[in-house]
Amino acid sequence: MIVDAHHxxxxxxxxxxxxxxxxxxxPLRRDFTIDDxxxxxxxxxxxxxxxxxxxxxxxxTPELLALADRHDLIGGVVGWTDLTRPDVADELARLRALPGGRHLKGIRHQVQAEPDPEWLLRADVRRGLAALADAGLVHDLVVRPHQLPACVRAAARHPGLTFVLDxxxxxxVASGATEPWASAVRTLAALPNTVCK
Incomplete structure (x- = not known):
């Protein structure tokens, strides 16, 4: 079976x-539905x-889980929750208890919007990443090239958590200047708990 890993x-x-x-x-400024x-x-x-x-x-995230509950085409959901909240483990359990919660496979945060290039290394974020690992979920990384070194360090610190580079x-691409992006991606890819899509 072919699985589309990201839509x-x-x-x-x-x-x-x-x-x-x-x-x-x-062209993207319109509704996009499961029927599309x-x-x-x-x-x-x-x-x-x-x-x-x-x-x-x-x-x-609850809306996406409810969609997954109603549509067999959706095999999994990567949602969002605040990884810095002190009760993040309880929140992950709450999401899994919702209709469609069995489809929750991972969490992602728009790290690309964080001004701190080392946001993933903050103590409160590390606690959230540990909760994801404990829950058997993955963490999708939506980052820009200058944040990749922090991704490498975060993945190395959390070997029990799979990191998915989005x-x-x-x-x-537009500039064609692939460095330092290419070197950082090679370093990230060398870690056993990282994948890319």
Missing amino acids: HVWDLSVRAQDWLTGPGLA LRPEAAAAGVGRTVLVQTVTVPEE HLGKPP
Whole structure:
């Protein structure tokens, strides 16, 4: 079975997607639903997909889990919760108890928006990452190239947690200047608990 490891859905009447700015993203400024995805997935031979969070709000993850509960096409959900909250382990358990909670496979945070390039190394974040490992979940990394060294250190400090690098760590494709991105990705890839999509 082919699994699409990363897709999004959104309804702009429910919440804005603030990242959809600029003329280049104009074609994406519309609703995208499971009904939009289903024929595309079938045409590509995709049997299951992983639904991934788009915005950093607590309401979205329960909505994604409920969608997974209703649609067999969704095999897993990577949601969001605040990894810095003191009760993050309890929150992960609460999410898993919701309708569709069995589909929760991981958590991601928009680290790319954090001003601190070492956000992943903060003590409160490390506690959250440990809770993910204890819960048997993965952590999706949505980062920019200058944050990759912190990803390497975080993955090394949490060998029991799988780190999934989203969007290849957003390499500078337009400029063609692949360093230091390429070296940082090679270092991250050498760790046994890292994968990329």
